[in-house]
Amino acid sequence: MSIQKVREYFKQFGIEDRIREFDVSSATVELAAVAVGVEGARIAKSMSFKVGEEPIIIVVAGDAKVDNSRYKAQFHTKAKMLTFEEAHTMIGHDPGGVCSFALPDNVKTYLDISLKRFETVFPAAGSSNSAIELTCEELEKYSSNFVSWVDVAKGWRPEEKEA
Template sequence: MSIEKVRAHFKPLGIEERIREFDVSSATVELAAVAVGVEGARIAKSLSFKVEDKPIIIVVAGDAKVDNSRYKAQFHTKAKMLTHEEAHELIGHDVGGVCPFALPEDVKVYLDVSMKRFETVFPAAGSSNSAVEMTCDELERYASNFAAWVDVCKGWRPEEQG
């Protein structure tokens, strides 16, 4: 199970005990927010895409949506999400538990600025019923193959609220 891979990834860092497992699903932002007991925006969604036939993960705030024009400006290609099968195969985590930890070396991780307005966020930890609380600095430090901070989302800025 990929939560075990994440636990093994965290062990040398001394943070494996921070993984929280739930009796209920945390596979969606809404379910995770209930399981963790926080507003949905603080759930860090890990979205998997293909860029030049290589998988990438972009971690975004729970209330953010990928903005196609910002995405294209950043990655010079149209946003194309991985299928459930591709995520399992290329990322090593199943949809619902996709996270930026314990990834194959060719999977780059990008963190979206939409998360920076929170003191801590809650990404999944490799299963559809787990999460781990981290600051954005910790997320950057502990993510596998961290590439860059990006600004590819919409819907979360105060001026975008209607």
């Protein structure tokens, strides 16, 4: 099970006991916000895409969406999300529990600046009923194959919310 992989992965950092498991689903931003007890924006949403044939993870704030033009400028290709089966096979986590932890070596992780507004955020921990509270610095440190912070999300900036 994917959460067990994440728990094992976190042991090297001594943070496996920080994983929170819920009796309810946390598979969507809305459900996770209720389960954790925070605003949806603080849920760190891990989205899986394909750049060429390689899978990547982009973690964005719960109130943000990937902006196609920013994505294309960053990755020089059109945003193409993985299917359920591709995520399961290539990432090792099923949608609803996709996270940036315990990933295969070829899966690169990018973190979106939309997360930096918050003291702590809550990414999934490998299952559709788990989360872990991390600072942005910890998220960067513990994410598998972290490459860089990117600016590919829209809908979270104050000027975008009013439009």
